[in-house]
Amino acid sequence: xxxxxxxxxxxxxxxxxxxxxxxxxxxxxxxxxxxxxxxxxxxxxxxxxxxxxxxxxxxxxxxxxxxxxxxxxxxxxxxxxxxxxxxxxxxxxxxxxxxxxxxxxxxxxxxxxxxxxxxxxxxxxxxxxxxxxxxxxxxxxxxxxxxxxxxxxxxxxxxxxxxxxxxxxxxxxxxxxxxxxxxxxxxxxxxxxxxxxxxxxxxxxxxxxxxxxxxxxxxxxxxxxxxxxxxxxxxx
Amino acid sequence: xxxxxxxxxxxxxxxxxxxxxxxxxxxxxxxxxxxxxxxxxxxxxxxxxxxxxxxxxxxxxxxxxxxxxxxxxxxxxxxxxxxxxxxxxxxxxxxxxxxxxxxxxxxxxxxxxxxxxxxxxxxxxxxxxxxxxxxxxxxxxxxxxxxxxxxxxxxxxxxxxxxxxxxxxxxxxxxxxxxxxxxxxxxxxxxxxxxxxxxxxxxxxxxxxxxxxxxxxxxxxxxxxxxxxxxxxxxx
Numbered sequence: 186x187x188x189x190x191x192x193x194x195x196x197x198x199x200x201x202x203x204x205x206x207x208x209x210x211x212x213x214x215x216x217x218x219x220x221x222x223x224x225x226x227x228x229x230x231x232x233x234x235x236x237x238x239x240x241x242x243x244x245x246x247x248x249x250x251x252x253x254x255x256x257x258x259x260x261x262x263x264x265x266x267x268x269x270x271x272x273x274x275x276x277x278x279x280x281x282x283x284x285x286x287x288x289x290x291x292x293x294x295x296x297x298x299x300x301x302x303x304x305x306x307x308x309x310x311x312x313x314x315x316x317x318x319x320x321x322x323x324x325x326x327x328x329x330x331x332x333x334x335x336x337x338x339x340x341x342x343x344x345x346x347x348x349x350x351x352x353x354x355x356x357x358x359x360x361x362x363x364x365x366x367x368x369x370x371x372x373x374x375x376x377x378x379x380x381x382x383x384x385x386x387x388x389x390x391x392x393x394x395x396x397x398x399x400x401x402x403x404x405x406x407x408x409x410x411x412x413x414x415x416x417x418x419x420x421x
Numbered sequence: 422x423x424x425x426x427x428x429x430x431x432x433x434x435x436x437x438x439x440x441x442x443x444x445x446x447x448x449x450x451x452x453x454x455x456x457x458x459x460x461x462x463x464x465x466x467x468x469x470x471x472x473x474x475x476x477x478x479x480x481x482x483x484x485x486x487x488x489x490x491x492x493x494x495x496x497x498x499x500x501x502x503x504x505x506x507x508x509x510x511x512x513x514x515x516x517x518x519x520x521x522x523x524x525x526x527x528x529x530x531x532x533x534x535x536x537x538x539x540x541x542x543x544x545x546x547x548x549x550x551x552x553x554x555x556x557x558x559x560x561x562x563x564x565x566x567x568x569x570x571x572x573x574x575x576x577x578x579x580x581x582x583x584x585x586x587x588x589x590x591x592x593x594x595x596x597x598x599x600x601x602x603x604x605x606x607x608x609x610x611x612x613x614x615x616x617x618x619x620x621x622x623x624x625x626x627x628x629x630x631x632x633x634x635x636x637x638x639x640x641x642x643x644x645x646x647x648x649x650x651x652x653x654x655x656x657x
Binding site: 242264 | 482503
């Protein structure tokens, strides 16, 4: 069955994201250094973030609110107004961080566009993801942009249907085993895992093993070769 | 030209929203009462919010961050950790506030569904809007749900095209002159203004005057009558 729709993740697939989060974590740990060692701050921040996902969802705004909550907690409410302001600024700097395509991404998208309809599929904050896409200059490369609150098999099903296809003729590529790979395979589609050097613990998951519709690839550019293999196998 | 697609706004059209914001404003003013009179706090909060829309977009998370920034500003950084916690809780309470359809909304949706395909079109925070729709129990009433970062003529054009129509055969109903009415008329569609008793100053705008495709209606239920008039005029 040939592939006609190609879904591509955004954060850490098209541009850096986790790096920006890690930089912000470091800045946050330094700001609260007088109250606790970095590992304790990290542990509290991580717990706060996980707990708050049910209320805030994903994204930099919810993360900023979790930093503030953590600052109040680790300082026992003694954190100064000046440090609070710095935390707010760290959050805003994340939102305004420059966005540049990862090396090789633009060339890979040109090649991929010859093989199917490209759909950007990303989760997180609607406004921030749209802003990042605009800043990246990659918007015109995609036939569709789908910003969703969670990536589930059902959501993949609906997205590919909306774009005139079905998951079994679609492929999803991204750096998250948990969001880009496993639910797409469950929906009956192809999934390519293109790892980024850093991964948020929340997105980590075990690989699907020797699955006929799964491939781990070193870079987005390698996706073309796999798609050509799939198309060739479909014809033979 | 008959109407086949009916776009409906969510906040303050299907359920209460501004009331929840006003309650939060009041709680916020009380929490900061030792630092400034309510009118000064309101003025600073409003300025902060307007300035931050470019960074955060719309929604309760950005509003919570603007409350925190305002608290730091009006207190000269002297706001206590306990008050900060209360502000964070006020923000979370907004996110978790129970959502119930406004009186008459469910009956009106049943009637409207007999006249066209219903599409919920709302702006703001993706995760929060999806949560509210789920909590309202109204999700199954709509053929499509479109959560957007801004309501512009171009966005309306794209939404109605995506649902198999054009704006000139579509109608948009909502409580915001600025977001629901004016851009929809500019896109060439019909627009119904269904006011809610309270309006956020940001969403207020002058009505379009004696426009043939505009109607102010006391309630969503009255929309059926107008649609029947449009369909009748289209046939005669």
